[in-house]
Amino acid sequence: MNSMRTVCFYFQVHQPYRVKRYRVFDIGNDPEYFNDRGETNLNNRRIVEKVAQKSYIPATRMILYLLRAHPEFRVSFSFSGIVLEQLERWAPEALDLFKQVVDTGRAEVLGETYYHSLAFFYSRGEFERQVAKHRELVRRIFGVWPRVFRNTELSYRNDLAHWAEGSGYAGILAEGWDPILGWRSPNYLYRPQGTERIKLLLKNYKLSDDIAFRFSSRSWSEWPLTAEKFGQWLSSSGGDTINLFMDYETFGEHQWEDTGIFKFLERLPSEVFKNPELCFRTPSEVIALHDVKDHVDMQHVVTWADTDRDLTAWVGNPMQEAAINQIYALEDAVLEKNDPKLLEDWRRLQTSDHFYYMCTKWFQDGDVHAYFSPYESPYDAYIAYMNALSDLRLRLGK
């Protein structure tokens, strides 16, 4: 057996096309749902430019610097197709930095759905078309071919692994959720129930969330989190691999620069290299290096969201269910119409964020800002979405 323990970074890069404040009076009059040009957080261009400045550009410069400074440093990214599109149009500098990172050959790009959708659970055909479209875009921009798959919001179920194995992926990512793992550690590779070759990489959510969520929390007993301290935690963690999966916006957007997050990132590799048994690896390298320890059986959907780790943040109330069922109910009519703009709008409306904005489970007293939404309330999000959907239906002649 190999005695090296790997640290595997995967960063999620995604921005949706938010639906503007689309009113009932716009139905039948305005076929543009995503073109808010105001000073609001529904202005997609404005947000992409802001996030690029605050997060993508400085963070990717840092990653590039680290890759050059440390030949043994590795990272991996998963980009939604629609964030890549938006970066191409509105923040080409950020996209260029990402390309430079991938060009080092030490940054892996993962496969996902183009529209960051939950299509796998609603339409297998549409899901496969979106994955193929994403693969094409990744090939065009980065010149690479994804070998490891991660589904939207890290959503995962046995049948997703079956599909991924059948589609030739070497690995797949999921949440390392204790109630399912039981006594097993997320720090090993596993074999999904009912598969033969594909390997499952599980997120170590405790260590990942120390960076992504708790880093700047002054009420946390471990605050302030230094690279040295975190390096020691990695060093003392058992298992074969420590998988640190998080949103890329952690760097500079969720954790602002003044929290010291970039300094932390800058110093972390040196701290890790202090332990000669630790090394950084990409998901594909981790898969090549380690054997699986056991089978893991996930019959129900597991995601990386909040304390429930299921899909209830996206389809947990009657509004969300109505919205997602109605968008997928239009599939046949949309495909039949064979109108590229209509197809594109229908697909953009599948992005998981739309349903997340309609979530009411945290929308309680004093907790309104506990999650991020550009809408005044989940109800406003739903109304704008359903009005746009009504217009889409009108365009379909339904």
Add this chain to the structure above:
Amino acid sequence: MFGWEFPPHHSGGLGIACLGLTRALSALGYQLVFVMPKKLPVGAQWAKFVFADMPEVKAIGVHSFAMPYGTGTRVVYGQDGAPVYGWNLYGEVVRYASTGAQIAAREDCDVIYAHDWLSFGAGIEAARATGKPLIVHVHATEYDRCGGPWGINPDVYAIEKRGMEIADAVIAVSEYTKNIIVREYGIRAEKVHVVHNGIDAATMPQAGTTLSRLRELKRSGYAIVLFLGRVTLQKGPDYFLRVAQRVRQKNPKVLFVMSGSGDMEAQMMRYAAQLGIADKVLFTGFVSGSERHEMYVAANLFVMPSVSEPFGITTLEAMRLGTPVLISKQSGVSEAVNHVLKADFWDVEDMTNKILAVVGYAGLSETLSQNGSREAEGLTWDRAAQKVDNIIENVLKSRV
């Protein structure tokens, strides 16, 4: 505790608030003497009721309480829609004030508590005679009643201001109202405490089965949008009708019900005809008790388009019964609840957009209903009484 109305003899939120608050305070161990200006068949086992027009209470002279007589045009309606307090409201207010000292002297109390301007005079006299601290509870201001600074009655304003200045503490039903108190009445912000109104089983309208007409209309495929409140400028009935007109252009199967009486009732009937929507608007006149309950239950949506609403207890009633709610942002209750739709009262387009969504999109009213009733259940009078208890405690402490 000086009040003005108490269920079943009440015209609106003030009486319901007095019921909910006195009950919850008594549960905390308070012994309450509730004073009303006039003998009415009201009662509650948790408070002793005293009426200022009883023969043993003599009206006495009021000092430094300048106020003109006979100019009042406000009427307080009772359960049957008939006026309880006459057209000469100021006369009643002055008479009430003059008895405050005498009543307070007879009742052994630690704190004097007065609800709204109508009782402030009596509260001030009582506090002066006994030397006990005074707390005034502001359920509405003259600014709300007039829908802004235009046409406020300077005498009412003066009574409100004087009561709040003399009081040891002022309780406002919302941050919205506190802002008005600080901005328009010049009261120090530190002295004004916000206690949101609550709702519980005792203050809910009771169920009944009298409104078969509404149920019939609903069965025939109409969605019912309800306005329930005094038909007066402050409550925005004219905006309700303008929204109705816009909605009708998009969806003719929506029926608008205007429930309540008030000085703009006849005007609103004419306005509905002018807008060409007389066939889509039902005027029910004043409703209370079980009819109120049925109105809420029959409605697909309750709308409170108030121009200026200190709180808006009807919103909690509708939520508690599981009726989806659309309220104006110019209301105190909008700062206390999340699971409702909100719009600016003047934004007719936005309100129309939201009403049509509730009527047209599956899942919206169900989600609002489920989450709304759960949220309203947490907004109890016990919670409000707890805050009032703390305020009273602090007032008593600072007097020692």
